[in-house]
Amino acid sequence: MERSRVMVLLVSILLPIGGLEARLVHLQLLTTTETTYDLANRRQSIEIQRPARGTILDCLGREIAKDVPCFDCYLVLEEYEKNPGALAAVLKMSPEEFQQAVEGIYEKIERQLQSRPQNERSRLYRRERRTPYLLKKDIKDAALTIEVSPQRYPGAIVRESLMRVYPYKQVGCHLLGYLGRVTANEAKFRELLQNSYFFEGFEELIGQDGVAQLYRRGAFNEEMIGVQALEKKYDEHLRGRSGLVILEREAGTSSSRTIEIKPSEPGKSLELTIDIEVQRAVEQILAGPLHAAAVVLDPNDGSVVALASNRAYDPNDFTPPGSVAAVRSALQDNENKPLLSRAFQDHFAAGSFFKVVTSVAGLEAKVVRAEEVLPCRGKFDERKTHFNCWIWNEFRGMHNEVTLHQALEKSCNCYYYEVGRRVGIESISHWGRAMGFGSSTGLDLPGEASGRIPDNGREEDAMMLAIGQSHLMVTPLQAAVMMASIANGGNRVTPHLRRSNDKPPVPLGISAETLKEIRKGLYDVTHASGGTAHNTRLKEFKAIGKTSSAQAEKGKEPHAWFVGYAPYDAPKYVVAVFMKNAGHGGQMAAPPAAQILEVLMNPKEPRK
């Protein structure tokens, strides 16, 4: 009985086989004409659908970099060449420009053919000539002209796409950066392709083969990546993930149908600690013939409110399609180097504000007491010609007897020569590094300069370092980070632009007593009648700080610095202002610092 049951099973297996055969008959014999007709008349191509890049927002939610819709013109070579129309004119391209763009498409096709076997090339060539290729981005009004009478512009296809726009133009350009074609850097492009950077999840749908085909068609050559600053640093966060669509077109018409097979995921937005209006105001304050930079930092958590350098470029010109002429002139401007932010990408001689670090070193090492009186005779030592107080160099004067407070207030060099001699170069260097000098501060932007600080040397080097000269080189951002640790009670902050990125401040182990004495000295700088910056509006904003007039190249004015914070009783902002070869810090850097504080303290819009 059981054996006969096997025969029942045989029948139950034959039934579905019959069903499958019926399906084969249906598909291959009955409906096949329909399908081949379909294939002959439809032009299908697989296209990448790029998502909108994430918006960059300042601390009040203002959009400072965003994607806006635009219209692009694509060209189908076969249809265009059968009957070339007046496309160049309507796109406002010169005949040469247009010719160049068309040749660019031919080059792309050529590149694909080269990687294929000889016998496939003619078929592939025919196919690619029927495939739309990007001719011009952001064609503006021409889109309407083409759409209204497509028969006059055969082969031209208008597609909606997105364009990166920086509404504040130059403002904050060194922070935002710009986008560029990924193909500009071949090695980087290879590396990103290896990591499936542009086609995450594609392989599951169209296979490695499909991805390779897209690659050969140059589909990834149009990918944009951030090449500078935040756009580069947070590229992965901002870019989103591409989707895939099938574009089906009827030959000879401009009607097309898209089938989405993988939806794109838009990029995430990036919230910054920057206040773009403050940034704009600071840049305006710095405007002038001298190179200058300024940093505004929250000393409590290290969030950067403004980070300005007064030679700028417009990222809109740098982001394709952009303006070739503007890019060229910016790159060739060796005098101003507008791509370089002097706030964190270049370093300069520091000068007197470094005496704050020397004070910390001296007081912490207990080699000097705050109330201890040291003499200043203008010249530190008759035998050493270079160790003079500034007051001797300028007025052949002297400070006579000074305490720590007075030394900071009047920026007495002799006092600090003595402190430097007592404490030694290693100790000063140790505190200098701890407070942010000599290495990058950890700002979340690429290309930060690390500056220089000598770690050892002779006694003379220690004395020179004590007043911030010698081989010490610092960025304005490092100066601000140093001052932040005085303002916030001795914690080292990591400056950052992304809002959620704050690393907690690290205690440096500076005693409260030391901080109190130094703050008192800094108070006198702006408030006491002998202070180097007393003659400014800084005291109106309860600002305290330290000036610098750092000797730079011979025969030029010294660099002017002011590094301070306000209000002194509840610090909210650290401000560092740097003016290259400007003169005295108290005269040249302190007034702009006061202007910046005015913007910060009396905002037009309430700040968070």
Next chain:
Amino acid sequence: MNFKVNKTIVACVLLLSGMGLLSLWTQAPLTDLAGKSVTQSIFLKQVTFLGVALAVMGLVAWPHYLNYRHLSWVLYVVLLGLLALLLAKGAVVNGARCWFNLGPIKFQPAEIMKVALVLVLATVLMYGRDIQSWKGLAAPIAITALPAALIVVQPDMGTTILLIPTLFAMLFAAGARKRHLAILLLVFIAAAPVVWMKGMKEYQRDRITSFLFKPCYQQLQSVKACSAGAFAGRGVGESGTATTFHIPERHTDFVYSIVAEDLGFVGSSFVLLLLTVYFATSLKIAHQSREPFGRLLVVGLTTLFATQTFINLGMTLGVAPITGLTLPFVSYGGSSLLMSAMSAGLILNVAARWQPSFSSRDMADGSVEIRDFNPGSIRY
């Protein structure tokens, strides 16, 4: 030794894997990102797999199949353990834990479990103890439910679905009551919504709905390609030119679409015919075997691979959901080929031990005479 090779089975296996190699060789050239062709390396890999698989087929066919009864329990228990371990430690591919990564080899316990389960079920059912009562049905159901539960949470719906008809066919062949089987089927259908609502967590339901209703781009492409083959096909090597882009996983799960496109109705019907002959011959072997273990074994293996074939072809032709099941012998892939060959080996084994059948009537009229009975000739 009395070992008769069933030539039909061997011919089917060779022709089917030959069709597999042909479609692998002729499909639109695969390239990697650098534009270098990978067709050749894939082809060579498959040739190697085939060599190994055929050797395994021979090896499996060699010892008397009754010796596998004890081994089957060991295999079953070890694989259960591995399946459990997989849930904790396996490599996640496309959101499912199906594989162990053993260096260059991906090891998929569920694949082997399919065959091991058939072996164990045949062992349990061979004497037909209590098969007519509910009591006797409990053990085989439990034995199937255990691995099925472990595989379904991976989630590998495809393999799980295969186990159910296999169990029913084996119970049926072992002589279970039709009434019982019908009730079981009804209970199973009735239980499905209850398990759906009560037994599963939200994310598990999501997995299953996405499995059933995920975008069928591949399938649309595959159907178009099959249809483009028409009667005589577009010619060997022409696949992939009708559709401007390729069908994902074409050489593995969708291999039949290559055959259908290149060789048309003629070629695809030929492959279907080969598969039909293979399954029918297998069932004939089962029918002729007087020994219940062998018979159940062949019934189980045939049902298993036939079901897999139906689901795969149904998927390729657009009448069944995408499950990721391969086409036995034809699809690219080492483990698929190996398990298909192993089952073919077992079927050959049973066929080789075919005993001449006779009934009491034959003995009565003297056409059969038992002269010499040597139990030692069969190594149980």
